[in-house]
Amino acid sequence: MFDRARDLSGRGFHAGLSTMGDFRKFILRGNVVDLAVGVVIGVAFNNVVQAFVNDIITPLIPGGKKGLATYTYTVPFTGSVMHIGDLINVIISFLIIAAVVYFFVVKPINALEEGYGRFRPKQPEAPTTRDCPYCLSTIPLLATRCAFCTSPLPQLPQAGVPTQAPQVR
DSSP: OHHHHHHHHHHHHHHHHHHHHHHHHHHTSHHHHHHHHHHHHHHHHHHHHHHHIIIIIHHHSOOTTTOGGGOOEEOTTTOOEEOHHHHHHHHHHHHHHHHHHIIIIIHHHHHHHHHHHTTSOOOOOOOOEEEOTTTOOEEETTOSBOTTTOOBOOOOOOTTSOSSOOOOO
């Protein structure tokens, strides 16, 4: 009985090490590391923007004796306090971060993709519909009968196949 338990524990340990190796490969892939760096930089940037809004922008907005950050509203029937000034600070911070991301990340990447797209020729798309020769309604390309006038439709020539058989003399 103990031999079997030792055997199971040995396989479990090796299987665990194999899983950890796969996990290490996953973590060390470039996109996971890039994402982690992006999150850390985003948090640091958020802290900078919050400090900027709280210490520079908010005091410039007129709002009573102590400024905008101290605006509160006490709900009459519960007595709880809503911090309106903090909400306005967070909205201003969000707008600043959204503008920075849009103008310094989204716009340059869109311009880069648009510029790169000019060098690639566009592939023409194959048509998926055709017109019925009798009623001129739009029908699927592979239809054998028109759905509108129920006329039988001529076969479409296939690519590489001649439309008429060569005549033998």
